[in-house]
Amino acid sequence: MASAREHVWVSIRVRPLLEAETARQEEECWEASGSGLLRCTQHGAANTALSFDQVFPTDISPDELYAACRERVQSSLQGINSTLFCYGQTGSGKTYTMRQLISLATADIFDTISNLPHREFTLRASALEIYNERVRDLLKNHSENQDLEVQDTRGKVKDLTLQPISSAAGLEQLVNISCARRTTRDTRINVTSSRSHQVIQVHIESRDAHATSPTPIVESPTRNGATEEAEDGLASSERGLEDPRPVTSAVLTFVDLAGSERVSSAALEDSNQRTRLLEGSTINKSLLTLGSVFRALGDASSSASKGATVYVAYRDSKLTRVLKPSLEGKGRLAVVCCISPAAGALDNTRSTLHFAEQARRVAVVPTVNVTVTQAAELRRLRAANAALQKQLDCKQFGREVVELRKSVAQLRKEVTSLGAERDAAKEKVRELEEELALSDASSQYTDQDPPDASSSIPTRPPSKAREVLCARRSGEVALVWSEGGMSARRRAG
Numbered sequence: 001m002a003s004a005r006e007h008v009w010v011s012i013r014v015r016p017l018l019e020a021e022t023a024r025q026e027e028e029c030w031e032a033s034g035s036g037l038l039r040c041t042q043h044g045a046a047n048t049a050l051s052f053d054q055v056f057p058t059d060i061s062p063d064e065l066y067a068a069c070r071e072r073v074q075s076s077l078q079g080i081n082s083t084l085f086c087y088g089q090t091g092s093g094k095t096y097t098m099r100q101l102i103s104l105a106t107a108d109i110f111d112t113i114s115n116l117p118h119r120e121f122t123l124r125a126s127a128l129e130i131y132n133e134r135v136r137d138l139l140k141n142h143s144e145n146q147d148l149e150v151q152d153t154r155g156k157v158k159d160l161t162l163q164p165i166s167s168a169a170g171l172e173q174l175v176n177i178s179c180a181r182r183t184t185r186d187t188r189i190n191v192t193s194s195r196s197h198q199v200i201q202v203h204i205e206s207r208d209a210h211a212t213s214p215t216p217i218v219e220s221p222t223r224n225g226a227t228e229e230a231e232d233g234l235a236s237s238e239r240g241l242e243d244p245r246p247v248t249s250a251v252l253t254f255v256d257l258a259g260s261e262r263v264s265s266a267a268l269e270d271s272n273q274r275t276r277l278l279e280g281s282t283i284n285k286s287l288l289t290l291g292s293v294f295r296a297l298g299d300a301s302s303s304a305s306k307g308a309t310v311y312v313a314y315r316d317s318k319l320t321r322v323l324k325p326s327l328e329g330k331g332r333l334a335v336v337c338c339i340s341p342a343a344g345a346l347d348n349t350r351s352t353l354h355f356a357e358q359a360r361r362v363a364v365v366p367t368v369n370v371t372v373t374q375a376a377e378l379r380r381l382r383a384a385n386a387a388l389q390k391q392l393d394c395k396q397f398g399r400e401v402v403e404l405r406k407s408v409a410q411l412r413k414e415v416t417s418l419g420a421e422r423d424a425a426k427e428k429v430r431e432l433e434e435e436l437a438l439s440d441a442s443s444q445y446t447d448q449d450p451p452d453a454s455s456s457i458p459t460r461p462p463s464k465a466r467e468v469l470c471a472r473r474s475g476e477v478a479l480v481w482s483e484g485g486m487s488a489r490r491r492a493g
Contacts, residue, residue, distance in 0.1 A: 003080070003366040007301075008294075008333040010360040011054040011068060012038050012353070014341050015093040026342040030349065032057040038353070042343055050353060052360065058341065065097070065336075066104040072334045073105045076204050077112055077121075079248035079368040081331030083255060083323070087287075087355060088338035089348035090193050090259030095179075097338055098256040102175055102200065105252070109202070110168040122205040123165040127178030128157060130318050131196035132282045137161050138178035138198070155314075155324035162203065175200060185276060195279045197286065197319050198256040205371075207245040247371040253326050257290075257319075258283040260351060289317040291355050293327060298361030330367040335359045 014030055029042035032055040039049045054068050072082040084101060086094040113121050127138040128148070135148040139161040149158040165171045183196045260283070293312055300310040314320045314327075326333065337356040339349045372380065 003368075005363055005365050006332070008335060008359050008362045008364065009053050009069075009072065010335045010337065010356050011056060012052050012356065013056040013060065013065065013093065013097060013336055013338045014038075014058050015338060016058040017340075017342060018091070021340070021342045021344070024344070026344050028341040029343045029346060030339060030341045042346065050357070052356060062100040062104060066101055066108070069101060069105075069334050069336070070108065072332045073108060073252060074112065075332050075366065076202070076250040076252035077109065077116075077206070079206075079250050079370060080366045081251050081253075081326060081369065083253040083326040083331060083333050085255045085257065085333070085335040085359075086338060087257050087335060088259065088352050089340070089345065092259065092338040092340050092345075092352070094259065094338045095194055095256055097336055098198075098254060099175075099179070101336075102254050103172065105254075106168045106171045106175075109171075109204075109252075116206075118209050119206045120209045123171075124162045124203045125165050125171060125174050125201065126157075126160050126162050126203075127174065127198070127200045128160060128322070129178075129182050129196040129198050130286070130322065131183045132279065133286070133318050135318055135322065136196075138181045139163060139174065142181065150318060150321045155322055157322060165202070171202070185272075185279065194256065194258050195283070197258050197283075198254075199322060200254040200256075202252040203249070204252060205247050205249045207247050245373070246376055247373065249369050249371050250331075251325070253323075255323065255326075257287065260284060260287050260348065260355075286317040286319045287355075289313060289320050290323075291358055292316075293320050294355070294358045294362055297327065297329070298358055301361060301363035329362075329364045331364065332366050333359075333362070333364060 012032075014032060017026060017028060027042070029040055031039055031041055033039040033049065034055070036052050036055055037049050038052065038055045056065060056068075069084060072084060076082045084098075084105075086098040086101075088094045109123075113119075129136050129138055135150060135157060137148060137160055148160060150156070151158060163174060165174065178198065178200060182194060182198055184192045185195045293314060296310050296312045300308075300312070303310065314324045320327070325331075335356065337352050339345075339352050
């Protein structure tokens with residue numbers, strides 16, 4: 001089930017000046033102006049103000065920051081994939097911000113779950129880093145850790161540890177372990193600079209706690225009396241209890257990106273400089289690819305109504321390949337771009353803000369993910385089959401009704417025709433009876449009062465008129481004498 005179309009939520013967090021920046025008497029050239037405006041206060045700045053969904057000043061509290069992102073976290077409990085990014089230059093406070101968000105989100109998730117007794121939740125978590133285009137499992141020791149394969153079509157990382165989570169403390173511990181194993185390095189800008197992209201994912205599944213309990217999947221008898229494997233396609237050794245309840249599932253992803261930086265400023269002049277240069281160039285390349293993906297997705301969003309097809313270069317880096325499910329447009333995204341207010345970091349800050357503007361152009365349509373188990377799907381298919389059979393029966397019954405109605409109409413026509421024939425026959429009988437009555441009356445008169453021999457027609461009626469009544473069902477016929485002779489008429493009443 002899809003929700004309304006929305007754009008990627010983008011915010012800016014301005015960190016306070018560091019002690020070193022204060023010692024160098026760095027000037028602050030960025031300030032929050034209103035809830036969504038970022039203003040550049042440096043003299044001669046080309047862009048004096050930029051607009052975003054939210055701009056957090058230097059004194060923002062962690063709770064206020066999380067409150068702005070909370071809606072995306074809560075969506076994951078409703079079955080919508082949600083992703084939180086932290087982006088910025090080295091030393092801008094990305095990792096610090098992400099740790100705050102994860103900690104507050106963890107507590108919020110389990111607090112919300114405790115208030116939903118009608119749902120059963122299952123949580124599992126994974127953690128990985130992408131270092132120099134190599135994917136590593138942060139829940140395994142480095143001694144047993146191997147580079148993992150990313151499946152391009154789905155963005156799934158093969159053999160990645162997926163650890164069950166039952167409490168907020170358990171998730172916090174997992175995050176602490178993964179952060180401790182993440183690759184960091186000392187640079188000119190940051191003593192413990194993260195040299196890899198960290199991706200922590202919480203897989204959340206829920207189902208109705210009061211729905212039908214698990215039911216056994218049994219063998220089904222065939223028409224010839226033998227048995228066959230259950231209709232769900234499982235082998236007999238795999239069959240057993242299966243939960244028929246639909247499962248709502250989502251992935252909550254926290255992405256702490258390595259810092260964008262100028263390689264020359266990040267490197268130190270020592271024997272490990274080549275390593276740092278390689279790290280920096282690899283980080284920048286992957287971030288450029290991420291930026292190009294956001295730009296392509298933004299172009300696709302603006303040209304969607306025109307039906308244009310835009311190529312999105314997910315395959316150009318391991319980072320975008322891993323994040324492909326989060327970026328494809330069916331989940332919710334929140335990007336927190338961290339910047340330094342120092343004038344000395346102006347170029348890097350502008351680069352970060354350019355990334356933020358590209359991300360904000362992307363439109364998504366959040367979709368609820370409902371997974372149907374084999375048992376539930378079997379029930380659904382059986383119900384659909386029964387409904388179709390019912391419709392077929394109704395159509396067959398309807399055809400029979402039509403035929404019966406035609407037969408009834410034909411019979412009614414025949415009854416009407418027979419009724420007309422009956423009425424005609426009755427009328428014929430009546431006429432014949434009248435003729436017979438006339439004939440009988442004439443015969444009786446001839447026998448009793450013969451006319452004068454000299455005349456065939458009597459000159460006057462007898463002294464006493466005679467009537468011969470012929471009783472019949474339809475009435476009485478009276479034979480009477482008149483001046484013109486004998487006639488018959490029907491008596492009224």
